[in-house]
Amino acid sequence: xxxxxxxxxxxxxxxxxxxxxxxxxxxxxxxxxxxxxxxxxxxxxxxxxxxxxxxxxxxxxxxxxxxxxxxxxxxxxxxxxxxxxxxxxxxxxxxxxxxxxxxxxxxxxxxxxxxxxxxxxxxxxxxxxxxxxxxxxxxxxxxxxxxxxxxxxxxxxxxxxxxxxxxxxxxxxxxxxxxxxxxxxxxxxxxxxxxxxxxxxxxxxxxxxxxxxxxxxxxxxxxxxxxxxxxxxxxxxxxxxxxxxxxxxxxxxxxxxxxxxxxxxxxxxxxxxxxxxxxxxxxxxxxxxxxxxxxxxxxxxxxxxxxxxxxxxxxxxxxxxxxxxxxxxxxxxxxxxxxxxxxxxxxxxxxxxxxxxxxxxxxxxxxxxxxxxxxxxxxxxxxxxxxxxxxxxxxxxxxxxxxxxxxxxxxxxxxxxxxxxxxxxxxxxxxxxxxxx
Ligand code: PMP
Numbered sequence: 001x002x003x004x005x006x007x008x009x010x011x012x013x014x015x016x017x018x019x020x021x022x023x024x025x026x027x028x029x030x031x032x033x034x035x036x037x038x039x040x041x042x043x044x045x046x047x048x049x050x051x052x053x054x055x056x057x058x059x060x061x062x063x064x065x066x067x068x069x070x071x072x073x074x075x076x077x078x079x080x081x082x083x084x085x086x087x088x089x090x091x092x093x094x095x096x097x098x099x100x101x102x103x104x105x106x107x108x109x110x111x112x113x114x115x116x117x118x119x120x121x122x123x124x125x126x127x128x129x130x131x132x133x134x135x136x137x138x139x140x141x142x143x144x145x146x147x148x149x150x151x152x153x154x155x156x157x158x159x160x161x162x163x164x165x166x167x168x169x170x171x172x173x174x175x176x177x178x179x180x181x182x183x184x185x186x187x188x189x190x191x192x193x194x195x196x197x198x199x200x201x202x203x204x205x206x207x208x209x210x211x212x213x214x215x216x217x218x219x220x221x222x223x224x225x226x227x228x229x230x231x232x233x234x235x236x237x238x239x240x241x242x243x244x245x246x247x248x249x250x251x252x253x254x255x256x257x258x259x260x261x262x263x264x265x266x267x268x269x270x271x272x273x274x275x276x277x278x279x280x281x282x283x284x285x286x287x288x289x290x291x292x293x294x295x296x297x298x299x300x301x302x303x304x305x306x307x308x309x310x311x312x313x314x315x316x317x318x319x320x321x322x323x324x325x326x327x328x329x330x331x332x333x334x335x336x337x338x339x340x341x342x343x344x345x346x347x348x349x350x351x352x353x354x355x356x357x358x359x360x361x362x363x364x365x366x367x368x369x370x371x372x373x374x375x376x377x378x379x380x381x382x383x384x385x386x387x388x389x390x391x392x393x394x395x396x397x398x399x400x401x402x403x404x405x406x407x408x409x410x411x412x413x414x415x416x417x418x419x420x421x422x423x424x425x426x427x428x429x430x431x432x433x434x435x436x437x
Contacts, residue, residue, distance in 0.1 A: 099316045139179060141205075145208045191205075204236055213407070363405075383437075
């Protein structure tokens with residue numbers, strides 16, 4: 001336990017001396033909202049508590065995994081039992097099969113599964129697999145979609161890359177960048193043109209099932225079905241990145257945004273966050289004939305010392321087993337309450353905005369009411385300067401929002417009416433702070 005006398009500022013000063021920016025993942029440094037990051041020391045239910053003893057209602061949810069809330073008793077119990085059995089075996093073991101079964105039973109098209117440790121590793125592996133299976137090199141991604149930090153996928157990426165206003169990343173070679181074609185999201189014509197010119201070289205189109213890393217940007221009606229059709233027509237694979245949406249967006253059942261597809265499935269999926277229940281697990285899944293290109297059945301290499309780690313598998317299994325339709329209904333309902341209170345508070349303060357929402361995932365964009373946000377260009381054109389004051393007013397009132405306007409807000413099964421009320425009560429003053437920015 002941290003010394004209660006230690007302040008967030010002291011912790012940040014020490015951290016900055018030891019770690020670039022004082023963090024292990026850029027957005028945590030509060031760069032775009034300013035101020036000193038709160039150093040959290042514990043999490044329970046809908047709450048986080050920092051080193052100074054301040055308790056916050058958490059709307060980050062560990063960036064997605066905490067679907068059931070923090071420290072859900074059944075998840076903790078499963079993790080304790082797994083720890084008691086040993087931290088890792090470096091061998092096959094029964095609970096990785098159990099998690100794979102849970103994924104397959106809920107995701108049409110996820111015929112086989114390979115566990116990895118992070119979402120980045122999942123998308124990187126899916127891309128290599130698509131290239132290996134098709135014998136083609138090019139990958140098409142959409143501006144503002146974030147697929148982790150592997151070299152070829154950092155072009156025009158959302159999330160922290162958007163927060164920091166970077167075009168991509170130093171250290172990515174031109175050769176790698178040249179094999180990624182970036183298209184504006186929701187732009188069918190641009191994609192038609194790419195395929196008309198280079199269709200025979202495209203290994204895969206990768207897309208977030210519902211983008212949520214440039215704020216939440218719902219796919220235009222029929223857009224995902226169009227991606228299925230055009231990839232199939234040109235012999236390319238379609239990769240649905242469900243690291244964020246998988247087992248969280250639930251409108252048509254509880255298997256992620258792909259539950260919203262009508263009668264078709266992508267070739268490959270990537271999952272992360274919720275399937276690890278808060279521990280480092282992610283996965284590639286998809287068509288059997290494609291997945292069997294992975295070693296040892298095929299020539300596409302992937303391996304991992306910690307892939308399928310038993311403690312992480314236990315957290316994932318317990319989380320999915322308790323992710324019932326009642327849980328999703330509760331989260332959807334609470335998200336609706338928070339999103340509409342947010343809209344009312346901003347309207348009352350005269351702040352132009354739009355709130356974009358798919359299932360329980362939603363985000364806020366200032367100054368965009370005329371057009372909404374349908375792509376990355378629109379997301380970047382918003383009045384980002386209003387978010388810092390808004391964020392800090394919420395923090396002051398004990399609500400921990402994502403420290404970037406480009407990130408979605410995450411509710412959980414543990415957000416009861418009391419926690420939601422605390423959020424709702426904090427909104428009017430935060431809206432005033434945004435208005436005054
Ligand atoms: N894909 C998507 C859609 C994501 O949202 C993220 C992370 N936010 C990733 C991939 C990368 O996952 P990780 O941070 O676990 O590497």
